[in-house]
Amino acid sequence: MAILNAGALNQPFPGNQRANMIANGPLIAIDVADPGGVAQPVVLDPQGAPATTPLIVPGFALVDTGASGSVVDDDLATRLGLIARGVANGFGVGGAYTASQYAIGWRITNTQGFQTVAVTSAPLHLQNPQLLMLIGRDILNNCVLVFNGPTGTFSLAW
């Protein structure tokens, strides 16, 4: 079992993890990629260098126990050229809706291998250009999450 022990970002209240956790929530540094790109073997050019390099985008994910499904930023989905692989039925403040579902590859920064998951998309970049993903309960259902509010830390095991 892998365990990630993390504290809140050290902003905007340097040295005060609890205040930063209240401000930002549990954020994880991640990489996101088109799984169709990272799953394929690397093609080398005649000089032995990679002829094509899959686009891997670093940023942050918010652990969101209130979301039943994970979400990727819609601008990022466009940038990666993702193609819809399904349809999801949802219910939000505006009532029932139908949304396209995409396959994305994601990993926690500095770990090996991308996991391919199904996500819908939403304009997360309007909050911050580095917020790439909401990690919803479809992923968290396979994890142990310990949220320590008083210390401003959390642990995620999977």
Place this chain on the structure above:
Amino acid sequence: MAFEAELATYERNKESWLAENSEGQYVVIRGEEVLGRYPTYQAAFEQGVQTYGRDTPFLIKQILPDDPVMFSPPFGTSHTNFHSLWQYSTQGR
């Protein structure tokens, strides 16, 4: 509607798949063609891309008696204050 043919194919086969204890597995469908059933979403995606190519639309659907309804809270109205994240990101990690 997107994937209209694929979803119709899914509905035609769903009961028999459930009867074959395939609940929870993922099926890959293109048009009326069923590529196969796979234990994980990742395995279904990889087989679909290997067979049809990355740029070809195909449906990946989990076999369930009832389709789940997603619930997402109104993003941006929660406690999250990404102004601080923006400051953090502009200072580098």
